[in-house]
Amino acid sequence: MTRLLFWLALGGSGLIVAASPTVDRRAEAIEADVIAWRHHLHAHPELSNEEKETAAYIAQRLERIGVDELKTGVAGHGVVALIKGTKPGPVVALRADMDALPVTEQTGLPYASTVRANYGGKEVGVMHACGHDAHVAILLGAAEVLAGMRDELTGSVKLIFQPAEEGAYPAPKWGAKLMIEEGVLEQPTVDAIFGLHVWSGEPSGTLSFRSGPFMASSDFLRITVTGRQTHAARPWGGIDPITVSAQIVLGLQTIASRQVNILAGPSLVSIGTISGGERNNIIPDEVVMTGTIRTFDPDVRAAYHERIKTTAESIAAASGATAEVYIGSDTGYSPTINDPELTAAMADVFTQVVGAENVKTAPMVTPAEDFSFYQEKVPGLYFSLGVCPPDIDPATAASNHSPRFVVDDAALVTGVRAMATMAVEYLARHAE
CATH class of the missing domain: 3.40.630.10 (Zn peptidases)
Structure with missing residues (x-):
């Protein structure tokens, strides 16, 4: 009733x-x-x-x-x-x-x-x-x-x-x-x-x-940048992974602003940790950074995975360094x-x-x-x-x-x- x-x-x-x-x-x-x-x-x-x-x-x-x-x-x-x-x-x-x-x-x-x-x-x-x-x-x-x-x-x-x-x-x-x-x-x-x-x-x-x-969605991101160690007073004697990493952090921000369709929903990539070096006057061999990727659209999520890899590797290559990108899709959330x-x-x-x-x-x-x-x-x-x-x-x-x-x-x-x-x-x- x-x-x-x-x-x-x-x-x-x-x-x-x-x-x-x-x-x-x-x-x-x-x-x-x-x-x-x-x-x-x-x-x-x-x-x-x-x-x-x-x-x-x-x-x-x-x-x-x-x-x-x-x-x-x-x-x-x-x-x-x-x-x-x-x-x-x-x-x-x-x-x-x-x-x-x-x-x-x-x-x-x-x-x-x-x-x-x-x-x-x-x-x-x-x-x-x-x-x-x-x-x-x-x-x-x-x-x-x-x-x-x-x-x-x-x-x-x-x-x-x-x-x-x-x-x-x-x-x-x-x-x-x-x-x-x-x-x-x-x-x-x-x-x-x-x-x-x-x-x-x-x-x-x-x-x-x-x-x-x-x-x-949430995906774990790790980028390992490898250069060549040298005295910080002679940076031309090696390949500086710290400056390369800085360029990569900035470059990643162009994915959201310039490389994916913003009409599909908000998206971002944030770097939360950067680790490299042991002493103020030594340029290290390696820098490791970790972060997170957040998207709302499956296609945008896939595009981020591809473009983060391309961006990091290309920036590193321009300076003679290498960048290894790991995205933990298997541990991420949809x-x-x-x-x-x-x-x-x-x-x-x-x-x-x-x-x-x-x-x-x-x-x-x-x-x-x-x-x-x-x-x-x-x-x-x-x-x-x-x-x-x-x-x-x-x-x-x-x-x-x-x-x-x-x-x-x-x-x-x-x-x-x-x-x-x-x-x-x-x-x-x-x-x-």
């Missing part, structure tokens, strides 16, 4: 938009639990591919919730669960990432992380500086809401708790790519997938999304591209959850997400949840990955409602 009333209110114009009183009521009833789960996870972060205790915590909660199927140890420490509706139908997946970052927390929160771990051969602080603790708590909340609604579900909901979203180089595969390889989108076959990311630059409780390209048809079909759900005044069109952003690999296999929609506390200006809020990154706990219940409602609505709208 509720669905019929909403349909009639819209003029009976085709798409049935359901109210979500059951989801809202159940989400609000567990809000305190969701906050407590997040605080526990925040105080006990684990780095990529080291999420053993996090996975155990998730599995324990899912067992208490009462899911129909539960698998652990997927792609390392991944956890996958299934909630089956009482009637057969499609399968929708909801995904949360669970790893933390090598960041020493500076928030001063009572549940702030004091965890230390080894990363890259150094002891570092560990922090949920990107909000993955919130993602896990939200998905656990959605799981509890949906498990209590089996009688209303036509189809099944697959819950994907994914390790290593932040990367695990030099491992050959990790995170979403490895989960897919190990069959996370099969048995049963997933028809569509949804995910969210908390965002400190948006007001708490707002939802943002866009159709098509949303987040950039652009996060929201399926246009799925996005259009589910766009009204955002308004249903938070009201039109709290729904925003997300800009294209240059951070990357391995949710993109799921979207290459099945239709997917990835969106943002604003978590900036009301006493902080979103324009000046500490960004994701900052040691001062904070999440407004009041936004978590909105995330639960959004994820659960997406699942309920997708199954209802695709019932046979």
